[in-house]
Amino acid sequence: MVKKTNVEPGRIKCPACQSEVSADGKTMFKRSEHLIDLEGSEGDLEKIEQEVKKLEEKLKAANDEITKLKARPEPQAATVPKEGEKSGGKSRVGRIW
Numbered sequence: 001m002v003k004k005t006n007v008e009p010g011r012i013k014c015p016a017c018q019s020e021v022s023a024d025g026k027t028m029f030k031r032s033e034h035l036i037d038l039e040g041s042e043g044d045l046e047k048i049e050q051e052v053k054k055l056e057e058k059l060k061a062a063n064d065e066i067t068k069l070k071a072r073p074e075p076q077a078a079t080v081p082k083e084g085e086k087s088g089g090k091s092r093v094g095r096i097w
Contacts, residue, residue, distance in 0.1 A: 020030035
């Protein structure tokens with residue numbers, strides 16, 4: 001036979017918000033400062049998420065640009081004519097013999 005009592009369920013401290021709640025989680029006895037701070041920071045979270053989205057788009061654009069630049073052929077270095085090979089390979093210096 002089960003005895004019914006009018007005993008209030010025990011109070012526990014919520015591990016997430018540190019508020020004092022009933023053991024069954026249905027009743028909040030005391031709101032913690034931590035919970036109040038969490039509730040106030042909801043708008044900040046949305047702003048941060050928007051900033052992250054913008055930064056992710058910039059990163060994607062930069063990565064696409066890098067991919068395009070890597071795909072382009074590299075320009076060939078200009079060849080420097082060796083001494084005595086100016087204009088057709090003929091030497092401008094006159095030889096005595």
